Amino acid sequence: MGSVELLIVLDRDGGAPLQQQVCDQVVALVRSGQLRPGDPLPPSRELAHQLDVSRTVVTRAYELLRARGVLTARRGSGTSVAGPARGALPAPRPSPAALAPQPPRPTDGAGGLWQPWEPPPTHRPGPGIDFRHGTPALADFPVARWRQSLHAAYARADAAALGYGPAEGSAALRAEIAALVRQSRALDASPDRVMVTGGATQALDILTRILVRQGDVVVIEDPSHTVLRQVFGCSEGAVVPVPVDEEGLRVADIDARVLAHGHDPARVRLVYVTPSHQFPTGLIMSEARRRQLLTWAHARGATVLEDDYHNEFTFTAERLPALAAERHHDTVVYVGSFSKTLFPALRIGYAVMPRRLVQPFLGIKWITDRLTPTVAQEALADFIRTGAYARHISRMTRLYRQRRSRLLGALYEHFGAGVRVSGEAAGLHVLVTLTGADARLEDTIVRLAAGRGVRVYPASGYFVQDPPDHPTYLMGYAALPAPRITEGVALLADAVREATGRPRRLPPAPKAP
Template sequence: MVQELLIDIDKAKNIPLNRQIYERIRKAILTGTLHTGDLIPPSRQLAGQLEISRSVVIQAYEQLQAEGYLIMKKGSGTFVADNAVLHLSQSKNELNRMKIDSNLNLIDCSSHETAKKDQFSVKYDFKHGVPAWDVVPMDQWQKSLVRTCRQATPDLLGYGPVEGSYALRKEIARLLRSSRSIPVEPEQIVITTGATQALDILARLFIKPGDQVIAEDPAHSFLHDIFHLSGAKVVPVPVDQQGLRVDQIDKLVMPQEQGTGPAKLAYVTPSHQFPTGVTLSLERRLELLDWAEREGAYIIEDDYDSEYRYVGKKVSALAGLDVSGRIVYVGSFSKILFPALRIGYAVLPHALVQPFLSIKQITDRMTPSVEQEALADFIRNGQYAKHVNQMGKLYAAKRSALVLALEREFGKRIRYYGDQAGLHLLIEINSNVCEEAVAARALHYGVRVYPAGCYFTGFKPDNPTFVLGYSNLCEEQIDVGIRRFAQAEIDCTSREVITA
């Protein structure tokens, strides 16, 4: 029977909601309010109870499962794990520092982080979406920063233009014309603090409460959060080997007479879909452009991981085909250089530039000017192109090492997707085990892997599926990490057999 879980969260607090849910459930387990084998509410039910996005609840459940507190069984539900008692015993000192109350208030996060570090020593982290930290060209970047600072004028050190540095916009336009086949001028580009800010502004610009937004399925869960904040209804459209199923859009969009607004926006990652890695075919691209023009809708093209392609010719951007001004192209430098740089950009049709700038000026006027000028210098002096070329070769070798290790350890039971480009693979293991259980077990071997089930909204794979990043691991680490990951899957398989 599902245990009733009374959780209070404070949406006004400067603490992420998924973190609040995580802490409350974890404390309920540690204090004995929840016991081994207790069935906790489904994520959809708890999300409805708390009036929040289901993805927020899923994130909390995933963290709890990764740390061994919960276990999810397909078709059965989510339970308090058998080894949760071990956590209780290991956390006695922490419990003595807690202020226990019946309302499951938040515990001190700093004590949790210490306990987590003590519990597992992660040596092989297959995190995706990050560059290789050890080869970031810091010497060249430092030289660009020094040159910029030495040449700094009062204008540069003051409040810069809301659209961003003209020098940087000029360099980005040049890059996009040559490498992405987009006929863009600097005046169409607005610098943002990463791609996420661009998406947030676009959501504010296009969406009214009740409007529908087309999104790929699977897709990153944070996209749903961004669009939901604007009051949109996200319409997941399935992805196959040719990318977004454009022919399914009209079938899935709800009629406006049912209380929803029109579908004004579609979000796609056509060059390297996340997380499947597929490329949107030319036929589908033309179909999507026809749909947008027919419906008076706009397309957000997130050019995810487009810089790195290892097989075949580099694919041009969808925006290069746009003749009707229906595409907003979004990019960033987080995966090329480093995320802390916080520089992204949006390429806008001329008619949208001023509306976009009006919102940006209110919400966040400017991205740091010195870093923008330094990045323009870095690109202008050829260091950016040199770095991308070097990293492409390095990542190709790491990708090959990952594929070989997976095939060696799993044999014909493994299927992988997206190996032609990008910085991660989506893998599917022919197995009956729970992917969250495998991830939790892998932590005992010092390996962190990332279940992919949370990215699927409609159709979900029958087998355990994972997103494995490889950019920040050397080939030896990849080899050892996959061997230990495979052992974790064997452990879970043996346990399933014994339980059955």
């Protein structure tokens, strides 16, 4: 049977890329029934001639449609519409020409889960003492040594190395990442399962596009980062928050929570967790809860997305392996990043994939950004291979341990039994709850502390349900020298005393002569 003629009209004056217009219109034809399972599509050369575009436009559109399960291709048989066995067709995504930022749809029915989208302000260190989380000790990064790796990467680069690289990333870097996760996280994965991404967030976005369709469910931890709610909320599925406790995600509550939000637990496709340092509580998922989660996901055919955002920094003698290293590891995607271990501007992350997801992941990554900057990858591979990375991590672990100890000591010195701290076993922040104050004073304390030159950040916004009963703050310490931490906590304590109406701390009495 010959290929069908496609009725596609391109808007050449619009802002949407031509390949995206082709992709969206093919999806619309399938959903309307004008294209049916098994219908052959024109060869890319023929359709390109029909639309008066380059063949590359059509081949890219076809690749994205195959990655999304809309089309299928077999050698010698051409490209055709996928049959029902490939799964439900995704709803067409809006054309980028119309993509003014919009809030995600509140599909989960949880009041207050979604906030209108606003570009987050770019953080610039300013005067005063800033306890912002997520910022490593950038002043202590070995810039001169990094420059050597950059020079080495350029010195080795030939014409091919300066061209377009593979979508999966530099072979040298993928081999180094595979060795790193094997040594530090007991995750034994061959380099062909390692995908280099533009930061960890790109990995989350691509995985959501692959796995989540209309009517599906994404489970996230409660509390969790607000950015995650936006990333997953832009998918065609519903996002359901499930509480965490001292052992991690309450796996036994997943079905009930999904049902309470009006969805079918059998449609859970993705479960997002931060088991090594839960965000924002900092708690570590117990061995029993890990086994429970993997067993549940394997039985349901769901994929677990393990975000190991603070993967290198732990302060306890015993360290649990990655979820992806354990039984049923083929259900887990492990995501990491160099933003916290090195510096955020590097924008290099990675995902260790089950083999079944490698090709769909590459299909979408290639069509959306083609490749992560190649020379930076080669420089990073050199930085790791020569031992500079290991030395930097060792240095930073000692430094962060000292700063963490100073923060904890200062908090207990000034607040005593009136403070509760969680998350001190790993990572670059702790969650601080002022149990001696009312939750309604949270913003007041922030304002009074700012007046003293100290910036602290409320954590209540990370909770969808059951927000804290007391003022709670996410306090990062990695970028602050110990004396500044001491001074900052003392000023914060003064702000709390003013907010609560308690007597100010008196200066020490002079010593007798």
